[in-house]
Every structure is written in structure tokens, then in C-alpha cells.
Amino acid sequence: MATAAPNQTLPLFYNSLEALNVTQHGKMKIRPVDKPTMIASTHAIPATVDEFSLLQRHYPIVFSIGDNPVPLVLMGLSEGINVFLNEEGRLHDPAIYVPAYMRRYPFLLARLRPDSDELSLCFDPTAGAVGEFEDGEPLFDGDQPSQATKAILEFCEQFETAGQRTAVFLEELKKAGLLMDGEVAIQPEGAEQPFVYRGFQMVDEEKLREMRGDELRKMNQSGMLPLIYAHLFSLPQIREVFSQQVLQGKGPIAAPERPKVDA
Numbered sequence: 001m002a003t004a005a006p007n008q009t010l011p012l013f014y015n016s017l018e019a020l021n022v023t024q025h026g027k028m029k030i031r032p033v034d035k036p037t038m039i040a041s042t043h044a045i046p047a048t049v050d051e052f053s054l055l056q057r058h059y060p061i062v063f064s065i066g067d068n069p070v071p072l073v074l075m076g077l078s079e080g081i082n083v084f085l086n087e088e089g090r091l092h093d094p095a096i097y098v099p100a101y102m103r104r105y106p107f108l109l110a111r112l113r114p115d116s117d118e119l120s121l122c123f124d125p126t127a128g129a130v131g132e133f134e135d136g137e138p139l140f141d142g143d144q145p146s147q148a149t150k151a152i153l154e155f156c157e158q159f160e161t162a163g164q165r166t167a168v169f170l171e172e173l174k175k176a177g178l179l180m181d182g183e184v185a186i187q188p189e190g191a192e193q194p195f196v197y198r199g200f201q202m203v204d205e206e207k208l209r210e211m212r213g214d215e216l217r218k219m220n221q222s223g224m225l226p227l228i229y230a231h232l233f234s235l236p237q238i239r240e241v242f243s244q245q246v247l248q249g250k251g252p253i254a255a256p257e258r259p260k261v262d263a
Contacts, residue, residue, distance in 0.1 A: 012046065013038055013105050015126040019112060020149070022140050029136030030148060033129045036089035039102060043076030046101045048162035049169045052227050054097045056234035059084075060241060062182060063201040069170055069179065071231075073099050074241060077197055078252070083244035100159055106130070109156045119160070121153050172224060173203070176215070180204040184235075186242050188251075195242070195252050202235065203228055 010017065013036075018024075044064075047055055048071070055061055055073055063069040075082040085091060091098070106127035109119040123130055130139070137148040145153070173179055182202035187194035208228065211219075219225040245251040 011108065012042065012101075014108070014124045016124055017108075017110055017122045018125045019110075020107075020121045020123060020130075020139065022143050025130065026140045026143070027132060028130055028139050029133045030130055030139055030152070031133055031136035033089075033106060033127050036105070036127075037087065038089075039105070040082050040085040040087055040089040041080050043079060043081050044072040044074055045099045047071040047073045047099055048101075048159070048166045049227050050162040050165065051097075051100055052230035052234075055099065056230045056237075058096050058237065059099075059234065060237040061231045061234040063170070063173075063179060065181075065199060065201055069174075069201055071166060071170070072200070074238065076250070077238070077241055077245060078250075081245060081250050083241055083248055083250065100155075100162070104156060104159055107152050107156055109160050121149075121156060169224060169227060172219075172222075173228075176207075176211070176219075178203050178207055178228070180207075184238050186239055188242075188246065197238070203231055205232065 047061060052061060052071075060074040062072050062074060064072055075084045084093075084096065106124035106129050108122055110122045111117070112120050112122075138146045139149050140146055179201045180203070182198065182200045184197045185194040186197070216225065219228070242251065
């Protein structure tokens, strides 16, 4: 299921980073990523707390394992399986909410120098979304960023701010001791044994119920409590994702029933 938070040099999806600048990219254009197949084979996508109320309608929201957990949207229950996207990385249902992490790709804000706090707008050149195309929107208007680039920058800045709020939320969850190892057992009709999914964290509802009134009031005033319940309300979606895996022929294969032998 969900695994430890990504710990590679580059974030999930990104193969390389290049800073956007007018000297190199002044005559280039931006167009949608043609076939984001790497997204179609990703089962857990990082999420921000700003999205919880929208995400919980469609996806399970869990937390990664490890000392520095992050919220994850489950788009599948096993590595390499995504029930919401087809093989070309397109949504089966175009009306469904798309996590901001996916919409941000191939751009992001990155610190180019370790001795500076300044963030620069970068992109993944391997995505094929930036180039000297005939179609697409210009990245620059003369020597100034175009409206399209300004919109991308604004979105990335909003994502960074949401990420900071998300980090604060997770730190408070850890301080309150509310996270526990998660486990979900699903037993389809006719199966001898349930399929058990682990490798994620969730809020301990029993500990939440046992919290003092003043602690809960503080959580409610800070906006934490609605986020916690959005997470909890999303968990039944795990069974829906399992059902979609089965319908799409991506579900787990049960061990064959042993033939009965007459005595």
C-alpha cells in the first residue's frame, strides 16, 4: 500500500530540474504533458491540507510511515496500480478533482543554492512540456514572463505555502500522539481469506475520543479538527479503490481453493 515518504534527491515524478530563464527559454512555449505515464503507475500522491475537503470525496487520505510522515492520496492499493488514470495518464472521469501535486508537474519552486533562501521557478525538461513548439503558450513576452508563466508561478507559490501549513499540521499530530500504524482488511465475496493492506499511518480514533475538551477545543480553533475528520471520513474510500482494482482486472489474485478429497 502506501510506503515511506519519498526520500530521493528529486521529488516524485521529477527526473531532472532546469531553472526557467529568458536567456534559454525566451522563445519557448508550454503545453500539457503529452502522456504522463509515470503518474499512471503511481499509487500514492503527496497531498496538502488545503485539499483535504475536496480529496476526501474521491480518494482515501492516509499518512506515510517513518519519522517525517506526509499526507498521501491513495489512487491504488498496490505499487504500480492507479485506478483513476488510464495507461496514458488521463483521468477515467474528467470531472474528478486532481491533486495539486499532479497539476503542478512539470514545474516547481526550488532552491538553487544551499546558501540562499530564494526559490526559483524550475521545470522537468524530460517531461516534454517546454520547448520550441508551434502550438502552446509562450513562456515570455519579450524579456518579461508571460501571463501563462505568471499563473504557473502563482500556483507553485500557493502550493509551497500549503506545504508549510501541511508540515505544521503533521507536527501537531505527532505532538498529540494521534498517529498509529494503519491496517485494512478486505474480504471479497467468495474469498477464503481477507486481503490485508498495511504500510501507512492513520489517526487513532480511540485516542481522539479520549482527548480532553480543552485540547479538542484548541484543535477546532486552529482548524486541525476538520482536517482530521476529513482524513477519517475518507478512509472508507479504500474499499471503493479495491473494488475499482478488481473491476479493472488489477485486483489481487486469491489463492485457488483447495480441491476437496473424499475420505
